[in-house]
Amino acid sequence: MINTENLSKNFNQTVAVENLTLHVDEGEVFGFLGPNGAGKTTTVRMLTSLIAPTSGSAVVNGYQVGQQDTEIRRTVGILTETPGMYDNLSAEYNLEIYASLYEVKDPKGQVEKYLRMLGLWDRRRDEAGMFSKGMKQKLAIARALLHEPRILFLDEPTAALDPEASHLVHDFITDLRKEGRTIFLCTHNLDEADRLCDRVGVFKTHLLVVDSPANLRSQLFGRRVVFHLLNSNETMASIVKALPFVHDAKVVENKLLVSLDDPEAHNPEIIRALVGAGADIQFVGELRHSLEDVYLQLVKNA
Amino acid sequence: MNKIKTIIRKEWAEVFKKRMVLFSVIFLPLFLSVLPLIILSTMGGSNVNAATADLPAQFQQFCKAGMTSGECMQYYIVSEFLIMFMLIPLFVPVNIAAYSIVGEKTTRSLEPLLATPITTSELLAGKNLASVIPAVIATWAGFAIFAVGSLIITGGGALAAALLDPMWLLAVLVAGPLMAVLSVNFSIMVSSRVNDPRVAEQLSAVIILPILAIFFGQIAGLFVLNSALILVMCLVLVLVDILMVYFAVRLFQRETILTRWK
Numbered sequence: 001m002i003n004t005e006n007l008s009k010n011f012n013q014t015v016a017v018e019n020l021t022l023h024v025d026e027g028e029v030f031g032f033l034g035p036n037g038a039g040k041t042t043t044v045r046m047l048t049s050l051i052a053p054t055s056g057s058a059v060v061n062g063y064q065v066g067q068q069d070t071e072i073r074r075t076v077g078i079l080t081e082t083p084g085m086y087d088n089l090s091a092e093y094n095l096e097i098y099a100s101l102y103e104v105k106d107p108k109g110q111v112e113k114y115l116r117m118l119g120l121w122d123r124r125r126d127e128a129g130m131f132s133k134g135m136k137q138k139l140a141i142a143r144a145l146l147h148e149p150r151i152l153f154l155d156e157p158t159a160a161l162d163p164e165a166s167h168l169v170h171d172f173i174t175d176l177r178k179e180g181r182t183i184f185l186c187t188h189n190l191d192e193a194d195r196l197c198d199r200v201g202v203f204k205t206h207l208l209v210v211d212s213p214a215n216l217r218s219q220l221f222g223r224r225v226v227f228h229l230l231n232s233n234e235t236m237a238s239i240v241k242a243l244p245f246v247h248d249a250k251v252v253e254n255k256l257l258v259s260l261d262d263p264e265a266h267n268p269e270i271i272r273a274l275v276g277a278g279a280d281i282q283f284v285g286e287l288r289h290s291l292e293d294v295y296l297q298l299v300k301n302a
Numbered sequence: 303m304n305k306i307k308t309i310i311r312k313e314w315a316e317v318f319k320k321r322m323v324l325f326s327v328i329f330l331p332l333f334l335s336v337l338p339l340i341i342l343s344t345m346g347g348s349n350v351n352a353a354t355a356d357l358p359a360q361f362q363q364f365c366k367a368g369m370t371s372g373e374c375m376q377y378y379i380v381s382e383f384l385i386m387f388m389l390i391p392l393f394v395p396v397n398i399a400a401y402s403i404v405g406e407k408t409t410r411s412l413e414p415l416l417a418t419p420i421t422t423s424e425l426l427a428g429k430n431l432a433s434v435i436p437a438v439i440a441t442w443a444g445f446a447i448f449a450v451g452s453l454i455i456t457g458g459g460a461l462a463a464a465l466l467d468p469m470w471l472l473a474v475l476v477a478g479p480l481m482a483v484l485s486v487n488f489s490i491m492v493s494s495r496v497n498d499p500r501v502a503e504q505l506s507a508v509i510i511l512p513i514l515a516i517f518f519g520q521i522a523g524l525f526v527l528n529s530a531l532i533l534v535m536c537l538v539l540v541l542v543d544i545l546m547v548y549f550a551v552r553l554f555q556r557e558t559i560l561t562r563w564k
Binding site: 011052071073093 | 316319413416419556
């Protein structure tokens with residue numbers, strides 16, 4: 001669906017994007033993460049044929065960026081960083097304009113479909129300028145979907161939204177994913193990326209890493225299991241540490257923290273060893289690093 | 303073509319909600335059509351009906367066959383206002399066109415618009431026509447009011463024939479729209495390069511200066527407008543318009559507009 005090969009963009013002497021090589025599969029939700037000024041929006045603009053790459057190549061939906069730009073724009077949807085609605089026109093007319101520009105076959109029907117889907121039908125005759133930020137964002141999402149694109153670029157879809165509106169947008173992205181659409185999601189919201197994305201790419205002018213959030217956690221921090229014990233002590237840590245599949249075990253307050261690669265396979269053996277040593281186990285759970293930990297670690301090392 | 307129509311409708315829906323724009327489109331043409339009628343009407347009561355030979359030389363050159371000296375003077379004064387009909391197509395679209403690009407920038411609506419499959423030529427054609435059409439309609443409507451009014455006031459005859467002769471029809475019906483195209487493309491060029499609609503409007507107004515030069519040139523007696531001069535003006539305008547459209551499209555750099563506008 002999206003393939004880039006050494007895609008680069010310079011603005012005079014400033015390198016905005018450097019040698020980006022990326023592959024996003026059909027139906028995948030791909031999170032594009034990076035700090036402000038990392039080049040995320042520039043990348044989206046290149047992939048939606050809004051600006052031309054300085055070098056390298058990209059193919060989006062089978063069309064070559066820089067050569068088949070109109071076809072790309074016709075077949076992808078984009079939610080820009082700011083909704084950019086025509087504030088003194090009605091919500092319905094805003095969408096009708098774009099339905100016409102995207103040459104939608106049944107413009108009225110499509111406008112109604114998405115206004116209803118996003119809960120804006122009753123407010124369709126209101127000027128977009130009267131809408132809250134969340135409603136404008138929903139209207140902008142509707143605009144991006146009118147022509148039923150198979151690839152959707154979402155640039156900070158929940159920026160400046162309250163938790164309720166963010167939740168609605170998340171649900172909507174989940175629904176779009178179920179429809180098999182490919183979603184390229186630029187976001188600062190790492191919790192959002194963690195919940196929604198199949199894979200994430202951490203980007204800072206160039207791509208630092210691409211993988212699923214779970215694999216990134218595992219690669220950077222390994223997996224850790226926490227055993228809550230009534231009577232934890234260093235002896236128990238030593239017993240567990242002696243097991244061949246355990247990388248590390250240490251006692252922190254009443255908890256025994258164990259690092260290992262495959263908790264699903266090896267937890268029962270650890271529990272047997274602990275019970276055999278007289279441990280009273282209260283709870284067992286996996287200690288999850290957040291994607292934020294992963295992100296900060298990667299960006300710090302970049 | 304549908305995309306161009308969509309842009310035109312969108313521009314009109316947006317811009318005519320602004321009362322000042324609506325006022326400028328309606329008021330100026332109406333004012334410039336009614337004012338010469340008032341002059342015609344008030345001067346018509348004067349008793350200057352002597353032979354044209356008694357007139358000073360600068361008035362005599364305006365006299366057409368069959369006119370009295372009073373009609374010559376009326377024609378001289380009213381013809382200065384007729385030049386103003388060439389000013390309307392320059393002035394009216396500035397308000398609309400200056401807002402067209404920079405207004406999209408201030409509302410941040412240009413990026414989603416440029417992300418659609420619309421071409422630069424279609425976008426600029428839509429914005430051009432959205433500004434040119436109201437200006438031309440306003441000018442022609444104003445001139446129609448003037449034409450009907452002058453026929454009623456003068457009761458036809460040599461003066462009415464002079465006021466509605468082919469030269470003025472050429473000026474209003476042909477030169478006017480060409481001037482509107484010139485004005486709009488200049489405004490779009492300015493609008494593509496600045497960040498503030500007010501600055502765009504002020505800079506775009508510079509285009510009015512050449513027509514003011516014609517207006518004051520005729521008053522100062524430097525030249526007298528005639529059919530040949532207007533025809534030459536039309537031909538020059540066609541060439542200038544082609545160049546303006548070319549440069550407006552060339553200067554509309556999507557990338558520059560998207561990346562340098564803050």
